Amino acid sequence: MRILITGGAGFIGSALALFLQENHEVLVVDKMRSGAVFENGNLECLGHFKNLLGFKGELYVADINEEKTLKIIKDFKPEIIFHKAAISDTTIYDQNKILTTNLNTFKEFIKLSIDLNAKLIYASSASVYGDAPSPQIVGINENPKNPYAFSKLMMDVLAQKYYDKAHLVGLRYFNVYGKGEFYKGKTSSMIVQFAHQILAGKNPRLFRGSDRIYRDFVYIKDCLEANIKAIEAKNGVYNVGSGKARTFQDIVDILQKELNTNLSCEYIKNPYEKFYQFHTQAKLDESFAYKPKYSLEEGIKDYLPEILRLFEKEVNV
Template sequence: MRILITGGAGFIGSQLALFLQDKNEILIIDKMRGKESFENGNLQCLGHFKNLLEFKGELFIGDILDEKTLRIMREFKPEVIFHQAAISDTTANNQNQILNVNLNSFKDLIKLSIELNAKLIYASSASVYGDAKSPQSVGFGEKPKNVYAFSKLMMENLATKFYDKAHLVGLRYFNVYGKGEFFKGKTSSMILQFAHQILSAKAPRLFEGSDKIYRDFVYIKDVINANLAALNAKSGVYNVGSGVARTFKEVADILQKELGTNYSYEIIPNPYKNAYQYHTQAKLEQNFAYTPQFSLEEGIKDYLSEIKRLFEEESKAHV
C-alpha cells in the first residue's frame, strides 16, 4: 500500500513507519523539532531524526497547515493516511494555536481522504474523558479538562459529519509507552521517567497520592496493532488501552523489581492537580478487532533493554 504518516518522526508515527515499511511505500510528513517552545517551556515540535535512523521511505519536512505540504500529500496519492501529527502537550494553553494546528488541519485531511478515497486513521486521546467514570466508554461523559483534549473531541465530532463519504477511524489512546518516546522529553511516559531516575541512582519522584492515581498504560506494540485493526473497522471512535487501571506507584514498584533496586520514594506536590485525571481505564469495544497483548509487567519487561540503551547512549547527551 501507499501509506502517508503525518507526525511520522514522533513517537507513535515513527514506530508505525518502521513496522510497515518493509511491505509498503511510505511517505512521512513531519515539521521536525526546532527551538520554538510553548509558554510552559516544552518544545512545540517533537519529531526527531533519531527515531527514523532505520527508516527507508520518503520524508518531507513540512507543516500540515501549509498548502505546499498538502500538495505533496495529494501528489503522493496515499491509500491510507495515519494522522499522528498534533500539538499533544496537555499542559500547553494557547487555545488559538492548538485548535488551529489540531482541528483546522484535520478538515483538510478529511477532504484529502475523500478526494483520494483513502482510509484515514487519526489519533485521538483518552484525555477527552476528563473525570468521566471508569471504565471510560466512547459516548459517555466526555468532558475535556484542557484545550488539547477539547481539540481531540472536536476532531471526532467533525469526523462524524463525513462517515458517509470516507473511512474515518479515531483512536483514543490511553497512556502509551514504549520505544520511540524518549524525544518527547518531559511529556514522555512516567515509565521511562521513573526508570531513568532509578538508573541514575535516584529515588523515583511520585506525586502526592500516587497510590490512588490510576492510569491505563498501553504498550506501543499494542497501539500499532490497534492502528492496523482500524483499517478494517467501521468508521467511528474506539478506545486503545490495556483495559486495566494501574497506579503510578505500581509502575515504580515494577521497575524497581526489574532493575533490582529498593529505593524509598520522594513524594512531591502535584502541580497539575486541578487539571488532572485521577482514574483512566479503557472499556474495550467488542465491535473493534483489537485485543491488547501486553500487561504492564510484560510491556515493561519487553521495553527494558531499550530503556537501558537510552539511558547509556542518549540521556546524558540528549539534545
C-alpha cells in the same frame, strides 16, 4: 500500498513508519523539531531524526498548516493516511493555536481522504474524558479539561459528519509508553522517567497518593496493532488502552523489581491536582478487532533493553 504518516517522526508515527515500510511505500510528513518552544518552555515539535533511524521510505519536512504540504500529499496519492501530527501538549492554553493546527487541518485531511478515496485513521485522545468515571466509554461523559483535549473531541465530532463519505477511524489513546517516546522530553511517560531516575541512583519522585492515582497504560506494540486493525474497522472512534487501571506506584515497584533496586520513594505535592485525571481505564469495544496483549509487567520487561540503551547512550553521557 502507498501509506502517508503525518507526525511520522514522533512516537507512535515512527513506530508505524518502521513497521509498515517492510511491505508498503511509506511517506512520512513531519515538521521536525527545532529550537522553537511554547510559552511553557516545552518544545513546539517533538519529531526527532533518531526515531527514524532505519527508515527507508521518504521523509518530507513540512508543516501540516501549509497548503504546499497538502499538495505534496495529493501528488503522492496515498491509499491510507495515518494522521498523527498535532499539538499534543496538554499544558498549552493557546486555544487559537491548538484548534487551528489540530482541528482546522483535520478538516482538510478529511477532504483529502475523500478526494483520494483514501482511508483516514487519526489520533484522538483519552484526555477527552476529563474526570469521567471509569471505565471511560466512547460517547459518554466526555468532558475535556484543556484545549488539546477539546480539539480532539471536536475532531471526533467533525469526523462523524463524514462517515457516509469516507473511511474514518479515530483512536483514543490512553497512556502509551515504549520505544520512541524518549524524545518527547518532559511529556514522555513516567515509565521511562522513573526508570532513568532509578538507574541514576536517585529516589523515584512520585506525587503524594500515587498508590491511588490510576492510569490505563498501553504498550506501543499494542498501540501499533490497534492502528493496523483500524484499516479494516468500521467507521467510528475506539479506545486504545489495556483495559486495566494501574497505579504510578505499581510502575516504580515493577521497575525496581526488574532492575534489582530498593530505593526509597520521595513523595511530592501534585501541582496539577485541579486538572488531574485520577482514574483512567479504557472500556474496549468488542466490535473492534484490537485486543491488547501486554500487561504492564510484560510491557516494561519488553521495553527494558531500550530503556537501558537510552540511559547509556542518551542520558548518561
